[in-house]
Amino acid sequence: MLHVNNLNVSISDTVILNGLNLDVGPGEVHAIMGPNGSGKSTFAHALAGRDGYQIAGTATLDGVDLLDLEPEARAAAGLFIGFQYPVEIPGVNNMYFLRTALNSVRRARGDTEIGARDFLAVAQEAMDLVEMKPGFLNRAVNAGFSGGEKKRNEILQMAVMEPRLAVLDETDSGLDIDALRIVASGVNALRGPERSMIVITHYQRLLEYIRPDFVHVLVDGRIVESGDHTLALHLEDNGYADFVNHDLDDAPTRPLSGATR
Amino acid sequence: MSEALQEIKDLTDADYEYGFSSDLDTDIAPPGLDEDIVRLISSKKDEPAWLLEWRLKAFAAWKSMEEPDWAKLEINPIDYQALSYWAAPKMKPVLDSMDDVDPDIREMFDKLGIPLHEQKTLSNVAVDAIVDSVSVTTTFKKTLAKAGVIFCSFSEAVQDHPDLVREHLGSVVPVRDNYFAALNSAVFSDGSFCYIPAGVRCPMELSTYFRINAMNTGQFERTLIIAEDDSHVSYLEGCTAPQRDENQLHAAVVELVAKDRAEIKYSTVQNWYPGDENGVGGIYNFVTKRGRAHTDAKISWTQVETGSAITWKYPSVILQGDRSVGEFYSVALSSKRQQADTGSKMIHIGADTTSSIISKGISAGHGQNTYRGLVKVLRSAKNARNYTQCDSLLLGSECGAHTIPYIEVKNPSARVEHEASTSTVGEDQLYYCRQRGMSEEDAMSMIVNGFCREVFDELPMEFAVEAQRLLSVSLEGSVG
Numbered sequence A: 001m002l003h004v005n006n007l008n009v010s011i012s013d014t015v016i017l018n019g020l021n022l023d024v025g026p027g028e029v030h031a032i033m034g035p036n037g038s039g040k041s042t043f044a045h046a047l048a049g050r051d052g053y054q055i056a057g058t059a060t061l062d063g064v065d066l067l068d069l070e071p072e073a074r075a076a077a078g079l080f081i082g083f084q085y086p087v088e089i090p091g092v093n094n095m096y097f098l099r100t101a102l103n104s105v106r107r108a109r110g111d112t113e114i115g116a117r118d119f120l121a122v123a124q125e126a127m128d129l130v131e132m133k134p135g136f137l138n139r140a141v142n143a144g145f146s147g148g149e150k151k152r153n154e155i156l157q158m159a160v161m162e163p164r165l166a167v168l169d170e171t172d173s174g175l176d177i178d179a180l181r182i183v184a185s186g187v188n189a190l191r192g193p194e195r196s197m198i199v200i201t202h203y204q205r206l207l208e209y210i211r212p213d214f215v216h217v218l219v220d221g222r223i224v225e226s227g228d229h230t231l232a233l234h235l236e237d238n239g240y241a242d243f244v245n246h247d248l249d250d251a252p253t254r255p256l257s258g259a260t261r
Numbered sequence B: 001m002s003e004a005l006q007e008i009k010d011l012t013d014a015d016y017e018y019g020f021s022s023d024l025d026t027d028i029a030p031p032g033l034d035e036d037i038v039r040l041i042s043s044k045k046d047e048p049a050w051l052l053e054w055r056l057k058a059f060a061a062w063k064s065m066e067e068p069d070w071a072k073l074e075i076n077p078i079d080y081q082a083l084s085y086w087a088a089p090k091m092k093p094v095l096d097s098m099d100d101v102d103p104d105i106r107e108m109f110d111k112l113g114i115p116l117h118e119q120k121t122l123s124n125v126a127v128d129a130i131v132d133s134v135s136v137t138t139t140f141k142k143t144l145a146k147a148g149v150i151f152c153s154f155s156e157a158v159q160d161h162p163d164l165v166r167e168h169l170g171s172v173v174p175v176r177d178n179y180f181a182a183l184n185s186a187v188f189s190d191g192s193f194c195y196i197p198a199g200v201r202c203p204m205e206l207s208t209y210f211r212i213n214a215m216n217t218g219q220f221e222r223t224l225i226i227a228e229d230d231s232h233v234s235y236l237e238g239c240t241a242p243q244r245d246e247n248q249l250h251a252a253v254v255e256l257v258a259k260d261r262a263e264i265k266y267s268t269v270q271n272w273y274p275g276d277e278n279g280v281g282g283i284y285n286f287v288t289k290r291g292r293a294h295t296d297a298k299i300s301w302t303q304v305e306t307g308s309a310i311t312w313k314y315p316s317v318i319l320q321g322d323r324s325v326g327e328f329y330s331v332a333l334s335s336k337r338q339q340a341d342t343g344s345k346m347i348h349i350g351a352d353t354t355s356s357i358i359s360k361g362i363s364a365g366h367g368q369n370t371y372r373g374l375v376k377v378l379r380s381a382k383n384a385r386n387y388t389q390c391d392s393l394l395l396g397s398e399c400g401a402h403t404i405p406y407i408e409v410k411n412p413s414a415r416v417e418h419e420a421s422t423s424t425v426g427e428d429q430l431y432y433c434r435q436r437g438m439s440e441e442d443a444m445s446m447i448v449n450g451f452c453r454e455v456f457d458e459l460p461m462e463f464a465v466e467a468q469r470l471l472s473v474s475l476e477g478s479v480g
Helices: A040-048 A071-076 A094-108 A116-129 A147-161 A177-189 A205-209 A229-238 A248-253 B003-012 B035-044 B049-064 B103-111 B141-146 B154-160 B162-168 B179-187 B427-435 B440-451 B461-475
Strands: A002-011 A014-024 A029-033 A053-061 A079-082 A089-093 A165-169 A196-201 A214-219 A222-227 B026-028 B087-089 B125-131 B134-138 B150-153 B192-196 B205-211 B222-227 B232-240 B247-250 B253-258 B263-270 B282-293 B298-305 B310-313 B316-319 B325-334 B339-342 B345-348 B354-364 B368-377 B385-395 B400-409 B415-424
Touching (some): A040 A053, A040 A165, A071 A079, A079 A147, A089 B440, A094 A147, A094 B440, B035 B179, B049 B162, B141 B150, B150 B154, B154 B222, B179 B253, B179 B282, B192 B205, B222 B232, B263 B282, B263 B461, B298 B310, B325 B339, B325 B368, B385 B400, B385 B440, B427 B440
Parallel strands (some): B125 B205, B205 B232, B232 B263, B298 B325, B325 B354, B345 B368, B385 B415
Antiparallel strands (some): A002 A014, B026 B087, B125 B134, B150 B192
16 A cells, blocks of 8 residues: 655755655554654655655555655545645635546546536535535635634545545644544544555544554654554653654664554 | 746746638738828728718827826837728628628638537527628627617618717717727727617627737727617627737727616627737737616626737726616736736716626736726715725736726715735645646636636626636646
8 A cells, every 4th residue: 555665855955754664554544643843744745745845765655656746646546635724715616626626536547537417426425424514515615614614625525536545634633522523433434445544633632533553653754653542542641752852863773563564 | 937837837828729810812901090091991881971070080189199108018119100900801792691701701710619600609699700890790680680689790880870870979988088099989990889779688699709810900890889778788799819920909999878777798708819928919909998877777897808918908887877887897817928907997977876896817927917997986976886806816926916996986975895805826726736636737727717706707608618718728838
């Protein structure tokens, strides 16, 4: 599935990711936790191909090195990013946006495009998943959406796009408890043997709803600790203090249980 | 140049797809402008004496006037004596049916996607096709005549309905109104004429298609639309020109008269050749468009301006009657080296008059886009209302957007609102769309179309589709 090998990312000559390794198998859900500025979001955007990153290393999805591809080709390869801050696109109908997105990746994969009526059924199912009211699809993309609506819209898009790998970047930030429950149950419904997920979060709270198979701690641009979901509970109690002030030269010797096979 | 900027540049350097010229056998006057040319035009068209006199008065006025220089436009000096003021494709003298249209001309319009065969045309749209100085054909005349609607070339109207023309010509845009209107009044060649009788709802969309073909000619058309009491008409106008290295002058005048409770909706998709990326060639478009709205009447201008090297155009409404309504919806795109100085004037005279202005300016490449608008509320206009919204979108770092609103209010009961915004197509928006699998081109086109949504929603369906396509083509390029 996803193999990230020695990923180094700098932005304007500042090193953000520093030799990150990660393996995600089919159907697995991995959580990446870490303090502010540790490089969690940069990891998501390096995978997605945002402009302005200097990148070394490899990140293969189903054998294809994502880092060689344009962002849209990475999407066609099955990568989906749930954005921490989904952008607003005024005047562009949400339904039109979604169908254009879906048909773009279908075209890129050599599949037939999906017509308006068939799409409506796909969209309706996704709407039910995130408990969106009818009319939601006729609004402009994210324009004037509340924080919770934006995040639910991301999950709705994920449901429609049916990615191989979804990277959810702080999907829990800014959500009240009800929205969190809706988002989490949407994510859980989309788990499956052929779909892997990386859930990036600050807090253990989300992981009470989305039980990860593996938890990784990202500090200073590399994964310094990996474990099962109990690692998240440990972080909840003790914070990142155990990991933040470590000697960087030490880091690779720390156990990388679970993540590397 | 960053990668994103380069991409925007590629996107906006797309080729002009209507740049071909057609080899039409053309009757053309020698370059130069004097009274003799004015007389020549008038006699070519076999005009009555009053019209020649009107032209000569306009010509005298024009000679005494000076080119306006207040617009934010850098224009190469125009040598008015180097232009030819009359060019007409030679063709058979009488057109009894569409089959009589010169095959070369028909081919040209087919190539432009405007078939002149009635059975092939867009259903429910009558077309008046104008090449260079003259109207070559008008479709669906018989259907319209049944409803009492007159839709014909201006020249025909002068011959067949002289009283209507004489009563209204210059009644909204007087000959001395401005330099280009005076020039047009002296040398206008053809255009469209449209008359909707009282109480009639025009059964189809009326449309004029303008095409400049000949070299070194100016095009000066004149459009007059008269909507009698309680009538309704929707009128569309489209324009293209061949790709030529020299600048071509286009100075049109459009006059609308909406009598009591009448409604005129006037839509333009202007795609004159914009010149190349170095600013060579392209149409100089100096247009005066104005409507007069009587009591409870409504005039609505919608324009999508993607072409021309220079656009100087301020469609206006004189809100003369009480409770009359004026609207202006505009999308103006300036890419390459295009410059647009465009906006609207709303003159409130009657009580309880309302006007709204929605302007969307898009600048790309080295394009310069200026919104210039006037909202004037006279002392008589009790409870006048205006709402103006000017949004500018910048694509790239070498273009400019400017907003220059003028507001003059003489009645304290007026309510005038002005909102303006300037934004860029965010790299974040493009990235978001691309993460969802869309190509950069599709994403750009989608975002820009979204920006223009409020205006496109005002266009008749066929035109809305055409406008979106045009905008995409104008932004398209060599990406991928």
